[in-house]
Amino acid sequence: MQGDEARILLGFPPNSRPTLSQVKAAYRKKVWESHPDLFPFDEKPMAESRFKLMSEAYTYLLSGARWTHSTSATYTRVVRTGMPRAHGGRSNQALIRLPFFFIILGTVGLGGLNATRAYKKQKETYPSHNPFLP
Numbered sequence: 864m865q866g867d868e869a870r871i872l873l874g875f876p877p878n879s880r881p882t883l884s885q886v887k888a889a890y891r892k893k894v895w896e897s898h899p900d901l902f903p904f905d906e907k908p909m910a911e912s913r914f915k916l917m918s919e920a921y922t923y924l925l926s927g928a929r930w931t932h933s934t935s936a937t938y939t940r941v942v943r944t945g946m947p948r949a950h951g952g953r954s955n956q957a958l959i960r961l962p963f964f965f966i967i968l969g970t971v972g973l974g975g976l977n978a979t980r981a982y983k984k985q986k987e988t989y990p991s992h993n994p995f996l997p
Contacts, residue, residue, distance in 0.1 A: 866927060869920035881924065890921040
């Protein structure tokens, strides 16, 4: 799909550069006008093909609007993720998981020490006279 065709399908002039919010608003408006469930049974196939074209135009313009230098697209990415992602959005999941790993490891380690200490204290308090029991 060409950019001009996508813009025309969503109601923009051919050489315009709509922002991300304008593209979303135009798509929502067009969806309400031409959703296949709103048409009678005999007109559904045509409405479905038109709806698919609009969805394709929306995704095309959405991907194109993301790389333009509009401030709203950059602002949206910063607010959602906390910081803009560079180079394809790679993140450091290991740095996020590492503190949780140490918390779990410490809990298990300390729990094991407490259980051993409690066992020894109970053994000292109530010694067993049976040679087969610990």
